[in-house]
Amino acid sequence: MSFRELSAWVMGVLLCVTGADYLKTYLAAAQADGGAPPPLELFMPYAGVVVVASIIAQIVLAALAPKDADRPPDERERPLLWRAGHWAGLVQGGLCVAAVLYVGHSGNSAILFHLVVGGLIVSQIVEYALQIVFLRAGA
Amino acid sequence: MIGRKPLPITNRVAAYRERHGAMSQAALAEAIGVSRQTVVAIEKGHYSPSLETAFRIARLFEVGVEDVFGWEER
Numbered sequence: 001m002s003f004r005e006l007s008a009w010v011m012g013v014l015l016c017v018t019g020a021d022y023l024k025t026y027l028a029a030a031q032a033d034g035g036a037p038p039p040l041e042l043f044m045p046y047a048g049v050v051v052v053a054s055i056i057a058q059i060v061l062a063a064l065a066p067k068d069a070d071r072p073p074d075e076r077e078r079p080l081l082w083r084a085g086h087w088a089g090l091v092q093g094g095l096c097v098a099a100v101l102y103v104g105h106s107g108n109s110a111i112l113f114h115l116v117v118g119g120l121i122v123s124q125i126v127e128y129a130l131q132i133v134f135l136r137a138g139a
Numbered sequence: 140m141i142g143r144k145p146l147p148i149t150n151r152v153a154a155y156r157e158r159h160g161a162m163s164q165a166a167l168a169e170a171i172g173v174s175r176q177t178v179v180a181i182e183k184g185h186y187s188p189s190l191e192t193a194f195r196i197a198r199l200f201e202v203g204v205e206d207v208f209g210w211e212e213r
Contacts, residue, residue: 071174074174074182076174076176080141
């Protein structure tokens with residue numbers, strides 16, 4: 001497994017775990033408050049955990065393979081990573097538009113933040129998944 | 140991979156590696172500035188390298204580009 005694929009696995013799993021935790025926290029708080037979207041402050045620790053865990057994961061990966069971590073994507077990897085980012089961007093855009101349409105339809109603007117953050121998490125997971133698929137298919 | 144269409148560009152990179160003191164894929168990758176996975180993909184015929192990389196490989200083995208790479212209609 002290449003360094004780039006390993007990195008995508010680690011970051012993908014990290015986002016799946018933290019994203020699931022975000023969803024769990026949201027659902028628990030919304031249920032406790034009669035279905036109303038919970039306040040944003042409740043999710044501040046989430047952002048901190050994601051950033052710190054990502055930094056730690058990248059440090060560990062770089063320590064395991066310092067040469068590979070230092071090497072920029074080569075001519076084969078660049079278009080594959082670009083293609084993964086392209087599709088993830090479309091997913092994110094689509095989910096954001098869907099979120100805005102939902103808010104416009106339901107009139108529940110408090111949920112917009114959570115829908116956009118959810119879309120961002122999903123699109124990042126899609127990007128890492130596509131990186132793995134494309135890197136494997138192209139090798 | 141099943142269903143992968145073979146590329147028309149053939150290569151003898153693995154053979155030249157062997158002739159070059161059984162050079163490893165990792166060593167070749169490092170010498171020409173790509174990942175080991177890219178060397179694997181080139182040798183398997185799954186990826187056609189850029190002209191620059193093809194020249195780097197040929198120069199490393201001290202042969203012409205057409206000695207390493209060929210064209211085969213499929």
